[in-house]
Amino acid sequence: xxxxxxALLGAGAASGIAAAGIxxxxxxxxxxxxxxxxxTAVPFTGRHQAGxxxxxxxxxxxxxxxxxxxxRRSVQELLREWTAAAARMTAGRPAEPSAPNALLPPTDTGxxxxxxxxxxxxTIGLGPPLFDHRFGxxxxxxxxxxxxxxxxxxxxxxxxxxxxxxxxxCANDPQVAFHAVRNLARIGRGTVVMRWSQLGFGRTxxxxxxxxxxxxxxxxxxxxxxxKAEDGAALSRHVWVGSEGPAWLRDGSFVVTRRIRMxxxxxxxxxxxxxxxxxxxxxxxxxxxxxxHEHDPVDLRSGAIPADAHIRLAAPDTNRGVRILRRxxxxxxxxxxxxxxxxxxxxxIAYQRDPQQFVELQRRLGxxxxxxxYIKHTSSAVFAVPPGVRSxxxxxGRGLFEAxx
Amino acid sequence: xxxxxxALLGAGAASGIAAAGIxxxxxxxxxxxxxxxxxTAVPFTGRHQAGxxxxxxxxxxxxxxxxxxxxRRSVQELLREWTAAAARMTAGRPAEPSAPNALLPPTDTGxxxxxxxxxxxxTIGLGPPLFDHRFGxxxxxxxxxxxxxxxxxxxxxxxxxxxxxxxxxCANDPQVAFHAVRNLARIGRGTVVMRWSQLGFGRTxxxxxxxxxxxxxxxxxxxxxxxKAEDGAALSRHVWVGSEGPAWLRDGSFVVTRRIRMxxxxxxxxxxxxxxxxxxxxxxxxxxxxxxHEHDPVDLRSGAIPADAHIRLAAPDTNRGVRILRRxxxxxxxxxxxxxxxxxxxxxIAYQRDPQQFVELQRRLGxxxxxxxYIKHTSSAVFAVPPGVRSxxxxxGRGLFEAxx
Numbered sequence: 001x002x003x004x005x006x007a008l009l010g011a012g013a014a015s016g017i018a019a020a021g022i023x024x025x026x027x028x029x030x031x032x033x034x035x036x037x038x039x040t041a042v043p044f045t046g047r048h049q050a051g052x053x054x055x056x057x058x059x060x061x062x063x064x065x066x067x068x069x070x071x072r073r074s075v076q077e078l079l080r081e082w083t084a085a086a087a088r089m090t091a092g093r094p095a096e097p098s099a100p101n102a103l104l105p106p107t108d109t110g111x112x113x114x115x116x117x118x119x120x121x122x123t124i125g126l127g128p129p130l131f132d133h134r135f136g137x138x139x140x141x142x143x144x145x146x147x148x149x150x151x152x153x154x155x156x157x158x159x160x161x162x163x164x165x166x167x168x169x170c171a172n173d174p175q176v177a178f179h180a181v182r183n184l185a186r187i188g189r190g191t192v193v194m195r196w197s198q199l200g201f202g203r204t205x206x207x208x209x210x211x212x213x214x215x216x217x218x219x220x221x222x223x224x225x226x227x228k229a230e231d232g233a234a235l236s237r238h239v240w241v242g243s244e245g246p247a248w249l250r251d252g253s254f255v256v257t258r259r260i261r262m263x264x265x266x267x268x269x270x271x272x273x274x275x276x277x278x279x280x281x282x283x284x285x286x287x288x289x290x291x292x293h294e295h296d297p298v299d300l301r302s303g304a305i306p307a308d309a310h311i312r313l314a315a316p317d318t319n320r321g322v323r324i325l326r327r328x329x330x331x332x333x334x335x336x337x338x339x340x341x342x343x344x345x346x347x348x349i350a351y352q353r354d355p356q357q358f359v360e361l362q363r364r365l366g367x368x369x370x371x372x373x374y375i376k377h378t379s380s381a382v383f384a385v386p387p388g389v390r391s392x393x394x395x396x397g398r399g400l401f402e403a404x405x
Numbered sequence: 406x407x408x409x410x411x412a413l414l415g416a417g418a419a420s421g422i423a424a425a426g427i428x429x430x431x432x433x434x435x436x437x438x439x440x441x442x443x444x445t446a447v448p449f450t451g452r453h454q455a456g457x458x459x460x461x462x463x464x465x466x467x468x469x470x471x472x473x474x475x476x477r478r479s480v481q482e483l484l485r486e487w488t489a490a491a492a493r494m495t496a497g498r499p500a501e502p503s504a505p506n507a508l509l510p511p512t513d514t515g516x517x518x519x520x521x522x523x524x525x526x527x528t529i530g531l532g533p534p535l536f537d538h539r540f541g542x543x544x545x546x547x548x549x550x551x552x553x554x555x556x557x558x559x560x561x562x563x564x565x566x567x568x569x570x571x572x573x574x575c576a577n578d579p580q581v582a583f584h585a586v587r588n589l590a591r592i593g594r595g596t597v598v599m600r601w602s603q604l605g606f607g608r609t610x611x612x613x614x615x616x617x618x619x620x621x622x623x624x625x626x627x628x629x630x631x632x633k634a635e636d637g638a639a640l641s642r643h644v645w646v647g648s649e650g651p652a653w654l655r656d657g658s659f660v661v662t663r664r665i666r667m668x669x670x671x672x673x674x675x676x677x678x679x680x681x682x683x684x685x686x687x688x689x690x691x692x693x694x695x696x697x698h699e700h701d702p703v704d705l706r707s708g709a710i711p712a713d714a715h716i717r718l719a720a721p722d723t724n725r726g727v728r729i730l731r732r733x734x735x736x737x738x739x740x741x742x743x744x745x746x747x748x749x750x751x752x753x754i755a756y757q758r759d760p761q762q763f764v765e766l767q768r769r770l771g772x773x774x775x776x777x778x779y780i781k782h783t784s785s786a787v788f789a790v791p792p793g794v795r796s797x798x799x800x801x802g803r804g805l806f807e808a809x810x
Contacts, residue, residue: 219515
């Protein structure tokens with residue numbers, strides 16, 4: 001690449017509008033390369049994909065895609081290209097190596113130039129329909145990878161649900177997250193079309209002990225008792241696929257996404273006491289009802305936490321020890337003409353070793369949770385998330401596509 | 406308030422779930438009060454409303470409202486309440502003083518608790534329909550406050566255009582901006598309904614010499630030659646309403662908003678040379694074509710900048726010296742089923758002394774700009790923006806409502 005850049009700078013010195021343009025663009029690419037070393041980059045390679053146990057970044061752009069071709073090789077090539085572009089972008093570099101001249105479209109759309117890596121992570125998942133008849137993958141489908149069953153309280157929009165592939169881009173700058181999704185969509189043109197996407201403007205979970213607990217749009221601290229990146233044993237037990245899964249998915253996970261619309265106007269009219277009894281925590285401190293501090297243990301035997309409070313029904317003790325790693329984001333998609341209300345809430349994302357963990361939890365919550373009066377689930381999706389790549393030549397999903405069948 | 410807080414803490418000490426809840430909430434309000442001093446607050450009072458010449462913050466939540474009552478006093482009362490709440494929130498405090506007990510809804514929705522002022526500004530405007538027959542304001546309508554005429558290339562969605570009132574909330578944390586709009590909507594319930602809203606995730610303008618130039622979603626630096634807060638004389642000439650306007654609007658301004666959808670997929674397929682000739686600048690450096698550095702002067706007589714390049718047609722020299730203060734934001738509203746493309750672009754916001762400044766510019770751009778191939782204007786609105794308030798008892802628009810008629 002250094003050679004190319006020198007060559008182009010030579011062309012630039014020869015002047016002419018087009019040449020000046022090229023040189024300018026190349027110089028930019030070079031300064032982006034330097035930013036890659038700037039220290040805000042999350043390593044792309046590893047045993048697991050980044051963006052799962054990575055401390056949750058502030059902003060999200062999530063997208064689901066449908067494959068529009070029917071040959072296996074195209075999907076494979078796409079995953080290889082996506083992996084390479086994700087590795088580059090998470091290091092703060094352009095999505096692809098520079099185009100050789102100005103008469104071609106730029107190989108990066110440019111809006112993240114100068115913003116640095118911003119702790120970008122790109123996490124790629126494979127949805128149940130990818131394992132249908134089209135690509136010869138049916139026999140490799142992990143048994144737990146099925147569309148989620150209808151759950152109590154579901155009001156799902158099928159057009160905003162499901163998908164063959166997903167990309168979760170998280171970063172501390174929303175333009176960096178947008179840029180990642182946009183460029184993967186650009187690279188995928190002709191092979192995939194975007195099915196739906198979701199922007200999240202504020203994280204609602206902590207996934208590391210180093211992080212403070214954020215507030216969701218109900219105004220409550222959310223995720224106090226979430227699994228943390230530092231709990232290696234708990235992650236192995238609850239999040240990472242082990243020997244029960246196919247070889248290609250070991251050290252991977254399953255992600256469940258749920259767009260949970262909050263009935264903001266109804267919630268805002270509820271009294272503070274109602275709100276606190278609904279959640280089971282105090283609003284300001286985030287302490288379990290009857291306790292004083294956020295991290296005081298949740299004592300389900302005390303009478304302070306109502307029988308239908310959210311934290312009681314979601315607690316591992318109420319669910320045979322089931323835990324999931326939550327990684328959700330607050331969203332607003334403007335204004336809903338039909339209801340005359342803000343269209344806002346929580347884009348719930350959870351990683352678990354088996355989607356059944358989520359299903360069990362949600363069955364209990366959907367049937368009894370006091371919170372149901374104030375929310376509805378409007379979209380749902382599940383994806384298998386392959387393990388990370390170990391080297392620059394590896395690609396996400398390779399174990400699936402190259403497995404002896 | 407100190408008395409109230411002490412009283413409630415006393416009640417909290419007496420124990421009981423509800424009391425503990427109140428105490429917790431009050432303690433939070435108190436720590437929020439302390440944050441107000443933390444130095445990230447933009448002063449709310451002043452000759453002009455904040456959020457116009459204020460250095461553009463990173464994130465935006467803009468909302469337009471329709472008044473649903475027909476008495477003048479309600480509108481007046483709403484503007485008084487909005488002013489008080491805006492003053493509190495921009496200082497990092499809850500939207501309203503705390504409710505006296507936990508059996509009432511909280512007076513602040515809570516999701517910005519702990520986030521600090523985050524340089525929040527709240528800017529309030531009055532749209533043309535407010536001056537119709539309903540509120541006895543027809544004779545006070547400033548002559549230039551008319552719905553914008555149909556402009557070349559308009560493909561406007563009327564449901565996303567216009568409005569009686571507008572609120573522009575800008576902050577460096579998107580949750581703080583969302584919180585401001587949500588709480589003003591909550592306070593306005595029964596008097597106004599939200600007509601449309603727009604989230605912006607990245608600023609596309611510099612409004613201060615202290616800021617670097619950001620990139621828009623075309624990947625180009627945007628706003629290099631924008632008016633700057635430091636150019637007092639230019640702002641007086643181009644932005645602030647002077648003696649030509651009604652007394653109640655002097656030191657105010659007019660804001661024009663345009664939702665400009667970018668045809669991202671088409672743009673991304675254009676060659677670098679096409680893109681640069683369309684804009685008239687180089688992509689990486691942001692230099693005018695034929696120059697080397699972003700801030701090199703734009704020389705319209707050199708042959709380097711094509712006749713239909715955006716910066717040529719938008720330049721003051723091409724427009725009899727007309728200038729506007731741009732304050733736009735990049736947006737994405739997900740995915741457009743109809744076009745099968747990303748729904749993303751620029752939410753253009755401009756402040757000017759007379760909306761005609763924008764109309765003249767846009768007539769020229771809409772008719773000839775090479776950029777038109779890649780964009781369409783999908784919403785449009787204009788509002789008169791009253792001057793700032795000078796004291797804690799004043800309110801935005803008071804000069805209009807209390808003027809001898």
